[in-house]
Amino acid sequence: MADRLRAGRWARYTDPSALCHDHFRWRSSVDHVNYASLCFLIGQMGGRPQTILETGVSAWGTDSTRLFDSYVRSFGGAFWSVDIDSQRVAWLRKSVGGATRLVCDDSVVFLDRWVGEHPGEGADVVYLDSWDVDFSAPLPAAEHCLRELEAVTPALRAGALLLIDDSPGTLADVPVAARESAPALYAEFGAWPGKGMLAQTFLAGRGIRPLRHGYQALYRF
Numbered sequence: 373m374a375d376r377l378r379a380g381r382w383a384r385y386t387d388p389s390a391l392c393h394d395h396f397r398w399r400s401s402v403d404h405v406n407y408a409s410l411c412f413l414i415g416q417m418g419g420r421p422q423t424i425l426e427t428g429v430s431a432w433g434t435d436s437t438r439l440f441d442s443y444v445r446s447f448g449g450a451f452w453s454v455d456i457d458s459q460r461v462a463w464l465r466k467s468v469g470g471a472t473r474l475v476c477d478d479s480v481v482f483l484d485r486w487v488g489e490h491p492g493e494g495a496d497v498v499y500l501d502s503w504d505v506d507f508s509a510p511l512p513a514a515e516h517c518l519r520e521l522e523a524v525t526p527a528l529r530a531g532a533l534l535l536i537d538d539s540p541g542t543l544a545d546v547p548v549a550a551r552e553s554a555p556a557l558y559a560e561f562g563a564w565p566g567k568g569m570l571a572q573t574f575l576a577g578r579g580i581r582p583l584r585h586g587y588q589a590l591y592r593f
């Protein structure tokens with residue numbers, strides 16, 4: 373009963389910014405490095421029904437899956453999130469609503485399939501946050517993120533929002549432990565080390581610049 377009452381609370385918001393603030397206040401921390409960028413994103417979604425795709429389900433910290441789940445509970449739309457870890461997916465299934473679909477698969481395989489199964493449909497919001505990044509050796513995560521971006525590109529229409537986690541915009545946004553090795557990676561790849569290191573260069577090559585860039589990179593198509 374208490375669980376049902378708590379879940380109901382997240383379906384009753386009328387102000388998306390208040391929903392995001394409360395999410396971080398109760399489930400994460402308003403001091404979290406992603407607080408400002410995720411609340412900016414949620415604000416841009418404007419309280420309208422949204423089609424949302426996420427790679428990498430809530431693990432710790434941001435708890436992004438429950439944030440997007442709360443958004444579609446309150447404002448409508450549909451939300452898909454994918455993770456390769458079946459235990460995390462199974463655990464989260466207990467706490468999401470009917471407009472959220474949690475999928476256990478490789479994220480690139482999932483995004484390819486989603487695009488194929490939704491011909492002519494676009495996503496309003498895509499959040500790329502799967503393969504954990506090692507900031508001193510970011511290539512595996514960055515290559516995976518680029519493959520995700522390539523797979524989801526057909527769903528990114530004019531107006532769509534793309535947020536990439538762990539994608540520093542300046543050296544000051546790079547975690548302290550990786551700052552020494554960062555300039556060499558910047559010289560080689562034209563972006564600071566992170567999950568979105570190759571995606572940023574790919575998008576910049578197409579004239580797409582971030583709408584907002586700190587620790588996370590946000591694009592509007």
Ligand SMILES: C[S@@+](CC[C@H](N)C(=O)[O-])C[C@H]1O[C@@H](n2cnc3c(N)ncnc32)[C@H](O)[C@@H]1O
Nearest residue numbers: 428429430431434435436455456457478479502
């Ligand atoms: C940083 S966590 C996601 C955190 C979550 N988005 C949040 O903000 O609360 C990264 C997740 O990506 C998943 N992952 C790693 N490689 C993956 C892959 N190839 N496909 C799908 N998920 C993957 C991991 O199992 C992990 O749960």
